[in-house]
Amino acid sequence: MNKNYYAILMAGGVGSRFWPVSTSSYPKQFHDMLGSGKTLIQKTFDRLNTFIPTENILILTNERYNDLVLEQLPMVKQDQVVLEPAMRNTSPCILYASLKVQKMNSNAVMVVAPSDHWIEDENAFQEDVKACFDKCQNESVLCTLGIRPTFPNTGFGYIEFEKESDESIKKVSQFREKPNYETAKQFLEQGNFLWNAGIFIWSAETIVNAFKEYQPSQYELFQEGFSCYNTPEESNFIQENYAKAENISIDYAILEQSQSIYTLPATFDWNDLGTWGALYDKLGKDNDKNAVVNANTLLVDAKGNMIRTPKGKLVVVDGLEDYIIVDKEEVLLIYPKSKEQDIKKVRGQVSDTFGEHYA
């Protein structure tokens, strides 16, 4: 394996639209959402670990998930888990982790990737990331893997690339925020738009230089700790300074500023597993299109439902169609699939009304 290959796994999210299975104390990435025997972060780690050395994979997460990471990824050492002492969106934590990587290996190229997405074709994923690694080793550019849109999804940001390029890795002309339906349809018709899946590839040097150029105060804040990183002094420095960082996303801080952004249209199937409906799409179905995880079921006149329970629970349903039925010890959710986007809101209401421990 190439010793210059690094990965930063983003594992700090809450996955609130997957409530009640995903909660702030035990979020989605730490669950076996597909009933495959592995949690999402385990699957993501394995996918990267086929071509990136174990010790070169850093897990970026919140302090409260430290134990979950170490438990689910026993091959990972504590110093590979990069903990955010405060929630400051993706920019500060990526800069911080990138500086750590740069200090380990000034020739490092790295992939930054979410820990909770579905990607089945591991070889295609590997080939795509390696193609970007090659480009980033040779040029001072920032790359992203874009997903070819299959329908006018209004829930994702889009990447517009320059049509005329006949390279496989295209120059990005601009990032576009989540569009309305009409705009999304136009994007698809134009053919040079990809979904932004949050998968980025760059060298440590290039991303650090980009911060220096576009976010100088953030760069200064974290650069000051460079001598402490990967030493026992790091923790104190971070505890003292991290919260001072501006709350800003990597997209807004860097990607929308830089002129050297490239995108590779991914050659693998991808699903963000962002909602129960997205999970439903990826699961096997019975004859009535019910997707069932963990439960034993007796279903009559029940069609198109997404059912998930603790292992071995018996579920008897008569007459429900296109419902999300999720049972999880102290919470039972029976909710129309068509309203899945509201589950995030429901989670908030539950937290306000019945207490945070439910959320």
Add this chain to the structure above:
Amino acid sequence: MNKNYYAILMAGGVGSRFWPVSTSSYPKQFHDMLGSGKTLIQKTFDRLNTFIPTENILILTNERYNDLVLEQLPMVKQDQVVLEPAMRNTSPCILYASLKVQKMNSNAVMVVAPSDHWIEDENAFQEDVKACFDKCQNESVLCTLGIRPTFPNTGFGYIEFEKESDESIKKVSQFREKPNYETAKQFLEQGNFLWNAGIFIWSAETIVNAFKEYQPSQYELFQEGFSCYNTPEESNFIQENYAKAENISIDYAILEQSQSIYTLPATFDWNDLGTWGALYDKLGKDNDKNAVVNANTLLVDAKGNMIRTPKGKLVVVDGLEDYIIVDKEEVLLIYPKSKEQDIKKVRGQVSDTFGEHYA
């Protein structure tokens, strides 16, 4: 309290239409179905115990429920629990218990009553039973409390009494099996029909004599053990002989044969709590007519549902109407109220498909 007053509480049923809360290992009468803080058998015992001495109340049940009875009714001694070593319907166990009572007190009058019904007005119940006790102390008659029908229920047997009587306790002309809807409507129009609630009152002497006359072989079988009853020898005798008894109901064995049956139209409200819908009727409702036991709920567009869970479980429902939603550790049931009679069948299917322990 009158030392001649006795009661036989029938507590051997399974309550299969209340599955999954009611199971063969933990039936309905041992559950707090109403969320009142007391189980049905506890409420029934208390109701009788206001006018019948504690030690005169026998509990007739299956061997497997012995521990549940002693646990839920700690004032009851083991020798008050009359155990059926085999399922032989109501006739053999009532004869056996009646002989035991007769041996304790040859002047005993007793009420035989189910342990799992809902009766709110305890005073009216007491007055009605006492009125029958009086009659049975003075005359060799068999009495039953009949329930004034409120609608043409096809799920109950009916008691037809002689219209011309102006006594409060009426002579029964005949018992009628569960009618079809048209017949049930005629019953209600005629005005001299009552629901048979399985509440019987008689003296020990009269019921034993009735068995002697109408079921001589059953009488002989159990009379032979008379010297053993209420002694250490009883258990052996019953183990050896009980299973030989004919499987037959008290209605068929005695009540439909005897010419000396009387009925008192009950002056209290009654509900057999036979189905989830019957329970629903007796529970308080929210503004959308949802009845909730034990759960914390967040309900949107949810109307007329019967919801029951373990204590404190959070239930979020959107868009369901007239459903039974029951969660019980390893089983979740989501079933239309209109099909509540099929739950018994579902329980059977579950037992066949997934194993008896679910049923």
